[in-house]
Amino acid sequence: MTPEDRFPGPEHPHSGPRHQPDLDVLPYGTYYEPEPAQGYQDTPYEAETYSGYGGARYLEQHWHDGQGQGHTVHAQVGYEGGYEPQERGGYGQQDHTGYEPTLPDQPSPALQLADQLTDQLGDQLTDRDDPPTIELGPPLPDPSAPTYPYPAPGPGEPPGPVYVVGDVHGYLEELRAELHHQGLIDDGGHWSAGRARIWFLGDFTDRGPDGIGVIDLVMQLAAEAAAAGGYCRALMGNHELLFLGAAKYGDEPVQSTAGTASFLAAWRLNGGQQNDLDRLEAHHISWLSRLPAMGLEDGHLLLHSDTTAYLEYGESIPDVNDAVHSLLADGGVDEWWDCFRRFTKRFAFRGDAGPMAVHELLDTFGGSRVVHGHSPIPYLTGAVHADDGQPPHIPGPYVYADDLAVAMDGGVTMEGRLLVARLPI
Numbered sequence: 198m199t200p201e202d203r204f205p206g207p208e209h210p211h212s213g214p215r216h217q218p219d220l221d222v223l224p225y226g227t228y229y230e231p232e233p234a235q236g237y238q239d240t241p242y243e244a245e246t247y248s249g250y251g252g253a254r255y256l257e258q259h260w261h262d263g264q265g266q267g268h269t270v271h272a273q274v275g276y277e278g279g280y281e282p283q284e285r286g287g288y289g290q291q292d293h294t295g296y297e298p299t300l301p302d303q304p305s306p307a308l309q310l311a312d313q314l315t316d317q318l319g320d321q322l323t324d325r326d327d328p329p330t331i332e333l334g335p336p337l338p339d340p341s342a343p344t345y346p347y348p349a350p351g352p353g354e355p356p357g358p359v360y361v362v363g364d365v366h367g368y369l370e371e372l373r374a375e376l377h378h379q380g381l382i383d384d385g386g387h388w389s390a391g392r393a394r395i396w397f398l399g400d401f402t403d404r405g406p407d408g409i410g411v412i413d414l415v416m417q418l419a420a421e422a423a424a425a426g427g428y429c430r431a432l433m434g435n436h437e438l439l440f441l442g443a444a445k446y447g448d449e450p451v452q453s454t455a456g457t458a459s460f461l462a463a464w465r466l467n468g469g470q471q472n473d474l475d476r477l478e479a480h481h482i483s484w485l486s487r488l489p490a491m492g493l494e495d496g497h498l499l500l501h502s503d504t505t506a507y508l509e510y511g512e513s514i515p516d517v518n519d520a521v522h523s524l525l526a527d528g529g530v531d532e533w534w535d536c537f538r539r540f541t542k543r544f545a546f547r548g549d550a551g552p553m554a555v556h557e558l559l560d561t562f563g564g565s566r567v568v569h570g571h572s573p574i575p576y577l578t579g580a581v582h583a584d585d586g587q588p589p590h591i592p593g594p595y596v597y598a599d600d601l602a603v604a605m606d607g608g609v610t611m612e613g614r615l616l617v618a619r620l621p622i
Contacts (some may be wrong), residue, residue, distance in 0.1 A: 357392035357427050359494050363594075363605035363616040364398065364434070364570045367405020367470065369414065371615045379617050386414070388421035388429070395422070396494060398570035399434025399501035404468030404610045408440075409476040416484060433488035433521065434501040434570065438537040439464050441485055441525070444477055451534040460534065468610070486525050489518040490540075491562065497620055498564035502571040503546050503604070505554050506539035507562070514562050543572045551598040559601075566601055568620070573608035581611065588612035594622050 360381065365372050376382045383389040397415055402408025415431055422429040442460035450458055461469075491507055491514055492499045500507065511517040524532055545554045546567065555567050575581035575589035577597070591614040595604040603622050607614035 354392075357390070357394055359497070359620040360390075360393060360395045361497075361499065361568055361605055361618055361620060362395065362397045363607055364400040364573075364609065365405070365411050365615060366400055366436070366468070366610050367402055367408040367411060367473070368609050368615055369405070369407040369410040371609055372411060372414065375615050375617045379619075381617070382418070388418050388425055388427070390422070390425070390427060392426040393422075394427055394494065395429045396492065396499055397429075397431035398499065398568070398605055399432040399488075400436040400570060400606075401431075401434075402440050402473050403436045403464070403470065406470070408470060408473040409481065412481055412485070430492070431488055432492065432499060432501050433485070433490050435537060435540045436467070437485050437488060438533070438540060439467060440469070440473070440477075441482065442530075442533050442537060443469060444474060444482065446530045446533070449530050452531045453534060453538075460530070460537075463537075487522065489514075490521045491517055493562065493564050495620060496565045498559060498562055498567045500558075500567060500569045500571075502540050502542065503544060503567075503569045503602070504540065504542040504571075505545050505557055506542055507558065509539060512561055517562075544577075546598040546602040547577065552601055555598050555601040566603065566621075567598075568603045568605060568622075570604075570606040572604060573606045573611065573613060574604050575608045575611060575613055577604055581608075591616070594618045596622060 360379065362372070362376075373382065373386055377384070377386075381388070381390040381393065381395065395418070401411045401415065405411075415429065418429040419431075439460065443464035446460045448459045448461050451460065490501070490510070493514055507517050510520040521536065524536055528536075545551070546569075558567060559565065573581075574591055574595045577595060580589040580591075589608060589611065591607045594616055596602070597604065605616050605618065607616040609615040
């Protein structure tokens, strides 16, 4: 049994029907119930709805129609994580197979006269100390340069609002729908959020039908957001480690006490989709391998997993990210597997000891609140075990651990919801 979570996958030909496995969860109502927080004062377009559930708070955000509309911005710039778009072979190339140009044996008199005049002009320019120059004037505007349907960023202007996106797991259409609902992309699927900042919390692939499509969309938005003065960034989740390990090491044995013989076997057990592996290209691997393990944004410590295992890799955010990147670059299969195993741990912030675990991370890495994915909210609250057999009701992000932790995995793989939310919550 792999130490991974083995949550159910979607109902499509690659993963089969969904099942509801049991997970150990704490009894209902063990969390501190704080008073509803005040709405974000700089957010006139949001209406906040709170409801008590599972001893903690949910927050559901409604984006009013007509707000956040924008236009497409196209630009070829570097993607987050070091990826740069690559030219595909064949574009702009001509096929000259079988064609060999022929030249006359002797040039025409006109060509001979032109050659003589050129030689004379060249001799004159060579003899002069200061050859003539031509005033070129201002450069012509670049037709491919980005245009701004909103004012360009000014010097010292504060950054835009921050959004976080929970686990996507290959559900590309659900992601597009939610981003569009929040006003972050337009009808064509392009960035329309201006200088807003978006962080994806990891787990792009596995269980859902189009993990590679999700990765391509995030990379595209990273370029378009940069051109608009915002940014789109992403964290490395445990499924990124699993996916990369399956691609790199395949069936190579690993030292595991859980009975899984290889990365490839663990990946398949945890919803790996063969069509994603078949479409994985070098630029995907390069981009995924450079994703940070954690980040800090406006006082929010952003993690994928609700675990304290990050403390085992360093005492600062750069140290942790460098350690993970070095491991992926130089580590062997057993080091990769150990890293995957550590970042698969979960539920560190639940129960009486949960706030203490959160404080341990915040005291080390900074911030005043942890925002994470990884553990689906239905498992955190026990909603997956509903007696009526209905899909779990996920009205929004789940706030718990004395208001110190925000869970963003809405359980899209188990008929829950793919969550996109604006910070602070």
